[in-house]
Amino acid sequence: MEPQLALPFSVLSVVEEVLQKHGSPLSDIDLASRKAEEASSRRNEAAEWLRKTVGIFGGKDMPSEPTEEEFRIALRSGIVLCNALNKIQPGAVPKVVEAPSDIVIIPDGAALSAYQYFENVRNFLVTMEEIGLPTFEVSDLEQGGKSSRIVNCVLALKSYSEWNLGGKNGLWKYGGNPKPSASVKPPILRKNLEPFMRSLSRGISLGDKDGLISDKSPNSDVKHDLSKVGSIPSLDSLVREILFNKKLEDIPIVVESLLSKVMEEFEQRLLIQPETFKTTQEDKAPLELNIACDDEKFLVPSFVKMEEDERVDAKQKENDDKYNGNEKSSNQTLKQQKLFQHQNENVQVTCKHMLGLASAASRYQKVLEENRKLYNQLQDLKGNIRVYCRVRPSKSGQQNHNCSVSNIDEGSISLIIPSKNGKEGKKTFNFNRVFDPSSTQGEVFADTQPLIRSVLDGYNVCIFAYGQTGSGKTHTMSGPDNYTEETVGVNYRALRDLFLLSEQRKDIIHYDIYVQMLEIYNEQLHTLEIRNSSHNGINVPDANLVPVSSTSDVLNLMNLGQKNRAVSSTAMNDRSSRSHSPEAEALGETISTLKFAERVSTVELGAARVNKDSSEVKELKDQIAHMKATSTKKDVELEHFPHYANNINETPKLKPQLNSNSRSPSLSNGSRKPPREYSSSMVENKKKATDKLMKRRSLDPMDIYRNSPQWPNHAGVNGNEDDKESVSGDSVGKSTKSNGRITIDHSLMEQFDTESQRSSSPMSSPTFPFDSSKIRMEAATTNDYDELELATSESSESDKSWQSNVHMPKTTSLSNGLVSKTRKSAHPRQVKNQETRSMIPSLSPSPRKKTTVVSQLRKHPDAKRKNGNAK
Numbered sequence: 001m002e003p004q005l006a007l008p009f010s011v012l013s014v015v016e017e018v019l020q021k022h023g024s025p026l027s028d029i030d031l032a033s034r035k036a037e038e039a040s041s042r043r044n045e046a047a048e049w050l051r052k053t054v055g056i057f058g059g060k061d062m063p064s065e066p067t068e069e070e071f072r073i074a075l076r077s078g079i080v081l082c083n084a085l086n087k088i089q090p091g092a093v094p095k096v097v098e099a100p101s102d103i104v105i106i107p108d109g110a111a112l113s114a115y116q117y118f119e120n121v122r123n124f125l126v127t128m129e130e131i132g133l134p135t136f137e138v139s140d141l142e143q144g145g146k147s148s149r150i151v152n153c154v155l156a157l158k159s160y161s162e163w164n165l166g167g168k169n170g171l172w173k174y175g176g177n178p179k180p181s182a183s184v185k186p187p188i189l190r191k192n193l194e195p196f197m198r199s200l201s202r203g204i205s206l207g208d209k210d211g212l213i214s215d216k217s218p219n220s221d222v223k224h225d226l227s228k229v230g231s232i233p234s235l236d237s238l239v240r241e242i243l244f245n246k247k248l249e250d251i252p253i254v255v256e257s258l259l260s261k262v263m264e265e266f267e268q269r270l271l272i273q274p275e276t277f278k279t280t281q282e283d284k285a286p287l288e289l290n291i292a293c294d295d296e297k298f299l300v301p302s303f304v305k306m307e308e309d310e311r312v313d314a315k316q317k318e319n320d321d322k323y324n325g326n327e328k329s330s331n332q333t334l335k336q337q338k339l340f341q342h343q344n345e346n347v348q349v350t351c352k353h354m355l356g357l358a359s360a361a362s363r364y365q366k367v368l369e370e371n372r373k374l375y376n377q378l379q380d381l382k383g384n385i386r387v388y389c390r391v392r393p394s395k396s397g398q399q400n401h402n403c404s405v406s407n408i409d410e411g412s413i414s415l416i417i418p419s420k421n422g423k424e425g426k427k428t429f430n431f432n433r434v435f436d437p438s439s440t441q442g443e444v445f446a447d448t449q450p451l452i453r454s455v456l457d458g459y460n461v462c463i464f465a466y467g468q469t470g471s472g473k474t475h476t477m478s479g480p481d482n483y484t485e486e487t488v489g490v491n492y493r494a495l496r497d498l499f500l501l502s503e504q505r506k507d508i509i510h511y512d513i514y515v516q517m518l519e520i521y522n523e524q525l526h527t528l529e530i531r532n533s534s535h536n537g538i539n540v541p542d543a544n545l546v547p548v549s550s551t552s553d554v555l556n557l558m559n560l561g562q563k564n565r566a567v568s569s570t571a572m573n574d575r576s577s578r579s580h581s582p583e584a585e586a587l588g589e590t591i592s593t594l595k596f597a598e599r600v601s602t603v604e605l606g607a608a609r610v611n612k613d614s615s616e617v618k619e620l621k622d623q624i625a626h627m628k629a630t631s632t633k634k635d636v637e638l639e640h641f642p643h644y645a646n647n648i649n650e651t652p653k654l655k656p657q658l659n660s661n662s663r664s665p666s667l668s669n670g671s672r673k674p675p676r677e678y679s680s681s682m683v684e685n686k687k688k689a690t691d692k693l694m695k696r697r698s699l700d701p702m703d704i705y706r707n708s709p710q711w712p713n714h715a716g717v718n719g720n721e722d723d724k725e726s727v728s729g730d731s732v733g734k735s736t737k738s739n740g741r742i743t744i745d746h747s748l749m750e751q752f753d754t755e756s757q758r759s760s761s762p763m764s765s766p767t768f769p770f771d772s773s774k775i776r777m778e779a780a781t782t783n784d785y786d787e788l789e790l791a792t793s794e795s796s797e798s799d800k801s802w803q804s805n806v807h808m809p810k811t812t813s814l815s816n817g818l819v820s821k822t823r824k825s826a827h828p829r830q831v832k833n834q835e836t837r838s839m840i841p842s843l844s845p846s847p848r849k850k851t852t853v854v855s856q857l858r859k860h861p862d863a864k865r866k867n868g869n870a871k
């Protein structure tokens with residue numbers, strides 16, 4: 001512990017003041033020019049020192065302000081460096097190869113052979129390393145643009161020299177790790193900054209002036225110190241704030257610049273110190289003696305000592321005054337010198353710790369980067385496709401007599417489904433999360449929120465809402481008409497986050513955010529052409545991309561887009577005219593919606609895999625298919641031609657017609673109506689649906705939707721459990737077609753909802769989408785239950801027969817050739833292979849941080865008249 005005289009200002013206050021004053025401007029300065037300025041001033045300092053140390057070399061002085069090239073060339077031979085080193089430590093480089101006298105020295109010293117350079121430079125570097133000083137690469141002298149390391153090395157040597165000259169006392173400026181000598185203890189750097197800050201604040205000297213504490217009692221001082229600790233985070237955060245956005249390589253410059261400002265400020269204050277000191281003495285403020293230490297308990301003794309010293313000083317002063325007036329001023333000068341020395345040391349320690357802070361800041365940057373990566377990996381692990389289900393509250397007075405939500409779990413929803421024979425069935429659907437009717441807008445957004453950050457990390461994100469009319473898509477995405485802070489929907493919240501985050505990161509990265517609005521009606525993009533290029537993915541080149549910089553920009557554009565809709569004059573969304581679906585078919589729609597949503601949630605993103613069945617497997621598959629077909633034919637024959645049953649070996653005459661898929665005429669000859677499942681239209685329908693599936697090449701949710709088998713009135717062709725549950729039936733099958741949606745590369749969010757008819761489904765709201773299905777439970781008529789029963793039965797005869805007769809492969813085999821595959825009953829929470837994310841080009845992080853927000857317009861009123869709608 002060393003005694004320390006106090007000043008009416010503290011190191012901490014100086015540092016804080018400088019950071020506040022110069023920190024912000026630093027963030028705005030052109031670091032490149034600042035860097036160049038710093039580099040040249042350091043180079044000049046190094047050159048100046050070399051000139052002084054080694055004098056004239058080869059008839060040519062090292063220029064006092066050399067360019068980078070001049071500096072490098074002057075040192076290229078290694079002679080200057082070796083000589084400088086030998087001046088500081090005689091004999092450090094025993095043999096310096098000088099330029100041969102018979103060689104004409106050309107200005108750049110290139111006459112020396114490469115070998116000579118190498119010898120000198122190598123000897124210099126080896127010696128520097130032995131001493132423990134920073135070095136550079138030999139090649140740095142050979143190529144331009146690498147002089148900074150050489151400059152560092154020279155300045156370290158300079159500092160080392162000064163340190164030597166000063167008796168190896170104190171600290172030296174330019175880093176390096178000089179080999180410890182017995183007489184010199186290296187300064188101890190605290191790894192943890194907080195204790196340092198504590199000791200720093202404890203070392204603060206206090207006085208009445210400058211708003212500092214006036215109570216000199218030990219206890220009150222302890223209190224003051226503790227309260228000062230409270231200000232430490234402000235210094236810490238100031239430093240972090242200043243360094244946060246700086247590039248790693250810029251941090252030393254920024255820190256150096258700040259430190260030199262701290263030194264300047266400090267020196268200035270010290271200069272005016274005698275005046276202050278005088279005033280303080282005149283005011284009879286006691287001179288404090290404090291002890292810098294890490295432990296607060298030492299503070300009390302230090303102040304006790306201070307009081308004793310004060311008494312001694314006072315006595316001394318009295319004597320001085322009495323006997324020798326001149327002695328008084330000389331004592332004062334001594335005290336001031338002592339004070340100056342201690343404060344100076346304090347500043348140097350502060351500088352060291354500032355450098356420690358700088359290095360902590362650069363490590364912090366790395367941690368941030370790592371954190372960003374981990375964050376997005378976590379998002380991947382949560383699933384590339386996430387489906388949330390939100391149950392809308394029933395309107396007052398409405399009762400779901402025949403179908404109700406029996407249970408809502410965090411990740412599942414169960415419906416009670418009445419059947420025709422009076423029994424009740426239960427159907428459970430799984431999602432990433434199910435929000436019950438009491439869920440708030442904030443809760444719904446919370447699960448989606450992390451994806452907004454992913455957008456800014458370069459991932460593509462699409463959010464859309466899906467559900468039948470009146471199920472609450474607009475409510476979820478936009479909020480009610482007169483929305484408030486609490487009721488505002490996903491799209492506004494997402495936009496707010498998007499702009500907030502981009503603002504927060506503005507010093508690190510610049511984001512260009514654009515909005516593109518497309519009107520989609522009846523699955524067609526209005527007037528514009530959609531292109532799919534390998535470079536940009538699916539895009540609409542003729543649609544304007546409008547730059548935006550705030551939420552209000554986007555909202556204004558949305559309003560403009562609304563006005564410009566092709567159907568704007570008649571397309572007012574007349575909410576009052578909409579039915580809220582108490583219609584009997586609501587239950588069917590609900591189930592349809594849930595089935596679709598659940599199916600989407602089981603889609604895994606991944607690269608297309610070639611279906612490489614071996615020839616044997618193919619052969620076996622053919623055989624199985626043939627056997628199935630034969631067996632089914634037999635069943636049919638037995639069912640429809642029972643007279644053959646008695647003689648099973650007798651070949652029925654109809655057999656050839658059945659085999660040829662031209663059964664109707666033959667069957668009609670038999671005065672029987674053909675079984676429904678054999679109708680050619682059914683076969684045709686299924687074939688069309690299968691062709692659709694076969695054509696599927698995209699995992700765009702819209703494509704999945706568009707290409708998914710039409711249910712519940714169209715049996716699926718992919719042979720999975722859900723498809724088997726679907727049957728044909730006109731009344732239930734109102735929900736058969738998807739509306740259109742375009743996702744542009746780099747798009748952020750979209751919203752679309754189902755068209756109950758799904759045959760015409762223009763966009764209904766210029767809002768951003770959200771993966772949410774909203775369900776409405778309404779009463780259904782008995783007839784509907786029949787259909788529902790069909791829709792949810794485990795399998796339909798028609799499907800089985802159709803599959804066996806048309807020899808259609810099931811999706812399980814088709815999926816091998818598709819980009820996506822569906823899992824039969826996989827829970828959506830199941831972790832998906834994160835590698836798949838990067839295999840999908842549109843989901844790979846984009847090198848260019850451009851975000852396009854795609855939103856859609858409200859749907860055509862015609863569509864409203866239909867049972868469902870689309871957004």
Ligand SMILES: Nc1ncnc2c1ncn2[C@@H]1O[C@H](COP(=O)(O)OP(=O)(O)OP(=O)(O)O)[C@@H](O)[C@H]1O
Nearest residue numbers: 392393468469470471472473474475578753764869
């Ligand atoms: N979670 C909810 N809480 C309170 N009210 C809701 C909720 N969801 C929907 N509503 C209300 O239900 C009605 C219909 O909702 P909304 O207009 O959002 O449905 P929609 O799916 O967008 O319908 P459409 O497709 O016909 O446009 C609105 O009056 C809305 O305020």
